[in-house]
Amino acid sequence: MSPRLAPIAASLFLCATPLLPGSAAGAEALPPSAAQIASATEALRPRLVELRRDFHRHPELAYHEERTAQVVAERLRALGFDEVRTNIARHGVVGLLKGTRPGPVVAVRADMDALPLSETNTLPYCSAVPGVMHACGHDAHTAIALGVAEVLSRMRSQLPGTVKFLFQPAEEAGTSTEPDGATLMIREGALENPRPLAIFALHTAPELEVGTVGYHPGPAQAAIDTFQLTVRGKVAPGQQGCDAIVAAAQCVNALQPIKGRRLDTLEPVTLTIGAIHGGNRPFSSPAEVQIEGSVRTFSEGARIRVMDLLRETLAEATATCGATFDLQFHPVTAVVVNDPKLVQESLPSLRQAAGATHVIEIPRRMGGEDFSCYAHTVPGFLFRLGSGNWAKGIIADAHTPAFDIDEDCLVVGVKVMSGTVADFLVRHSRRP
Ligand SMILES: [Zn+2]
Ligand SMILES: [Zn+2]
Numbered sequence: 001m002s003p004r005l006a007p008i009a010a011s012l013f014l015c016a017t018p019l020l021p022g023s024a025a026g027a028e029a030l031p032p033s034a035a036q037i038a039s040a041t042e043a044l045r046p047r048l049v050e051l052r053r054d055f056h057r058h059p060e061l062a063y064h065e066e067r068t069a070q071v072v073a074e075r076l077r078a079l080g081f082d083e084v085r086t087n088i089a090r091h092g093v094v095g096l097l098k099g100t101r102p103g104p105v106v107a108v109r110a111d112m113d114a115l116p117l118s119e120t121n122t123l124p125y126c127s128a129v130p131g132v133m134h135a136c137g138h139d140a141h142t143a144i145a146l147g148v149a150e151v152l153s154r155m156r157s158q159l160p161g162t163v164k165f166l167f168q169p170a171e172e173a174g175t176s177t178e179p180d181g182a183t184l185m186i187r188e189g190a191l192e193n194p195r196p197l198a199i200f201a202l203h204t205a206p207e208l209e210v211g212t213v214g215y216h217p218g219p220a221q222a223a224i225d226t227f228q229l230t231v232r233g234k235v236a237p238g239q240q241g242c243d244a245i246v247a248a249a250q251c252v253n254a255l256q257p258i259k260g261r262r263l264d265t266l267e268p269v270t271l272t273i274g275a276i277h278g279g280n281r282p283f284s285s286p287a288e289v290q291i292e293g294s295v296r297t298f299s300e301g302a303r304i305r306v307m308d309l310l311r312e313t314l315a316e317a318t319a320t321c322g323a324t325f326d327l328q329f330h331p332v333t334a335v336v337v338n339d340p341k342l343v344q345e346s347l348p349s350l351r352q353a354a355g356a357t358h359v360i361e362i363p364r365r366m367g368g369e370d371f372s373c374y375a376h377t378v379p380g381f382l383f384r385l386g387s388g389n390w391a392k393g394i395i396a397d398a399h400t401p402a403f404d405i406d407e408d409c410l411v412v413g414v415k416v417m418s419g420t421v422a423d424f425l426v427r428h429s430r431r432p
Helices: 034-057 066-078 138-153 181-187 244-260 300-319 340-354 371-375 408-429
Strands: 083-088 092-098 101-111 160-168 198-209 213-215 218-221 223-232 270-277 288-297 324-333 336-338 359-361 380-388
Touching: 034 066, 034 138, 034 340, 034 408, 066 083, 066 092, 066 138, 066 160, 092 138, 092 181, 101 138, 101 371, 101 408, 138 160, 138 198, 138 380, 138 408, 160 181, 160 408, 181 371, 198 213, 198 371, 198 408, 213 340, 223 244, 223 300, 244 270, 244 288, 244 300, 288 300, 300 324, 336 340, 336 371, 336 380, 340 359, 340 380, 340 408, 371 380, 380 408
Parallel strands: 101 160, 101 198, 198 380, 213 359
Antiparallel strands: 083 092, 092 160, 213 380, 218 336, 223 288, 223 324, 270 288
């Protein structure tokens, strides 16, 4: 172990007593039942909490998930995985669990990175790393995926096919200059050898009460593009020049009503100006002002329309005062498209595991997710796992310093994901 890594609790690596006996030799094993998965998962509850708290206490920023990846890889090896590949996309881990019966390949994805935030919670397992915090629930995602790995590894003799686990780095990283973890994982072959028929993921959802699972078929989470806008004034010595600051202010104002102009009002679009830089003295205007922002859209058509409209609006705004502008767009993430057929065929498994009334269709979300990369490569389904609890006051949004989860969601997540994946293998192993 690298000396700079925080110590890893020995108990996290204790190989569990097999939760379920294998099937008798020669007998045709039945597929795992929901009841079997539920009782196996319940038995894991203390370990799931312990794992999640360990990850929470030792958060690592995007592309620095060294300790987390080490815990993951050691755990998968302890569970007897057939293959554990490390250092994919820097700290990504890919594990293969082969059932003893023939069948297809299905993938489960978990993200491992934390955020540059200082936690304000005062829980005993709060972040021990100043300025870094699991404020998006990726600690829970990693613990849940390890729980699924453990539950299914005890049911190998009943599994028709292979489960591929993708523990990815840097879901939060996607910027104009740095690719997100999913892009790098795919680039480095995580979806090949073998290629899964489908991929599943879950994300904690503080807006949903724990016990609830939310889904949205089709385009479910927005595409994000950032833009860099440079507004240039005309400074003529001894003459009244065109003030870049004034021109930039006009541009910002002109961009505000853009959503209401010639865009389908039913098409959700957001435009955010996130930064303005220009000038450093009180007496004179700078030659140029830099503005940075982002747009979120749900379709390629809306994305192109917004980009055109931005250019058009800025041309009008700068022309009135003789300024000029340069506008550059940078794609960050594509739309998360939940394959409608995969969603429909998976809903019975979700309902079986979570309870029919706890599985609800939810509106699409403006937040981006690099799961989109996988789901553009193979059919994918990302569902939201209720992690809020109003009665306990667990209501803080993700990406805020008071974010927390109701840890009961860990067991729900393992049950739902294990059942969904096992059922997928059973369904698709029966098809020609
Ligand atoms: Zn996030
Ligand atoms: Zn997240």
